[in-house]
Amino acid sequence: MYVLVVHNRYSSAQPSGENRVVDEEVRLLRAAGHRVELFERRSDDISAMSLLSKVAVPLRVPWNLAVRAELAARLRSDRPDVVHVHNLFPLLSPAVLAACADVGVPVVATLHNYHQICPPGTLQRDNRPCTECVVARSPLPAVRHGCYRGSRLATVPLAVGHALNRRRWWSGVERFFCISAAQRDILVRSGMPPGLLSVKHNFVPDPGACRTDGGEHLLFLGRLAESKGVRLLMTAWDALAADGGVGVPLVLAGAGPLESEVAAWAAGRDDVRYAGLLDADRCREAVRRSVAVVAPSMALETFGLVAAEAMAAGVPAVAAGHGGFVEIVEEGVTGLLHTPGDPLSLASCIRRITADPARNREMGLAARLRYEKGFSPAVGLDGLLEGYRTALAGRSGGANGAPPMGKKDAGSRRDSRAGRDGGSR
Known part of the structure; x- marks a missing residue:
């Protein structure tokens, strides 16, 4: 053809x-x-x-x-x-x-x-x-x-x-x-x-390698903009930090209008790292090493590509419970869905996804199966x-x-x- x-x-x-x-x-x-x-x-x-x-x-x-x-x-x-x-x-x-x-x-x-x-x-x-x-x-x-x-x-x-x-x-x-x-x-x-x-x-192309352990960080990967929920995530993370944290750092990767604000917020903190704009290979590696990928978008996303990319690597997602995310992330099976726009709900989901490593690994395996059946190249x-x-x-x-x-x-x-x-x- x-x-x-x-x-x-x-x-x-x-x-x-x-x-x-x-x-x-x-x-x-x-x-x-x-x-x-x-x-x-x-x-x-x-x-x-x-x-x-x-x-x-x-x-x-x-x-x-x-x-x-x-x-x-x-x-x-x-x-x-x-x-x-x-x-x-x-x-x-x-x-x-x-x-x-x-x-x-x-x-x-x-x-x-x-x-x-x-x-x-x-x-x-x-x-x-x-x-x-x-x-x-x-x-x-x-x-x-x-x-x-x-x-x-x-x-x-x-x-x-x-x-x-x-x-x-x-x-x-x-x-x-x-x-x-x-x-x-x-x-x-x-x-x-x-x-x-x-x-x-x-x-989503097959990354060729999946997560093999529990992961080492939470990851936000995308445009650093209000519509992507960046400020919502920062508010939720500050609430978690004030309550003792979740044991792993947050990595934010991307570029956009809030880049200077994110960099200033992350500066000097042990629990946050701003990674900037990553190339394709480094993106795949950052996803594969994640406890979970966080996608707290304020907008009604038509799909939610980052969640599908996480699934391809056997990583669960924490995503906003509206738009295309509700078709990608099955609550409690391949990840967690938070109330859109609610920082306390987002914080609760982040704590849950990190609190039980065995359950997290189960969700990662289920996420990979969902990818193979729904979002693979074939x-x-x-x-x-x-x-x-x-x-x-x-x-x-x-x-x-x-x-x-x-x-x-x-x-x-x-x-x-x-x-x-x-x-x-």
């Missing part, structure tokens, strides 16, 4: 789980013998643009004519079997879908976040979960609150793109991959056609290929009567829509 992957890469200044997932899927498909090529843009390139080009970036967020022409030419030349769309913001735009329709190439799209219904894609406002746009089935609440970068003006291009292209997504994509059932449920509530949405969890490959075959066969289900946006789109989609069986996976 020949797959063309379309992705706007996020800035390299911050760790991106989405970039990593895209790269790992490409490697997985190629290792299985499939041809995979890339059609990419990089957000890093914006800094090198002329002032005029930078000013034009927001104007092209809803629709980028040049991208449509360039991709259509590439598709006519290369004739891939299927196009797999990931992130289109800010340099690609849904014009990608029109290019695929122009040439008649089927499209699947992975929804890594909530950009389909929430301009910033996070379902979060003022560091708290927010579903106003879900309930309204409109991005207007986000504009009113200035949800993207705290600016109404910056939010407008995203909201306009949402309004103009909402039905184009429905008619232009044969299959959407949701990366958790929790995400799918929210998208259905927002008005997306359920017949187009299937659940395909992210997979499972990930099967999910990808099933989605591609569904797209090629035109069996992704109806779009609730959503019409295409133009004559070209209508003509190119008509044959692929004919004969659909109306079912959903």
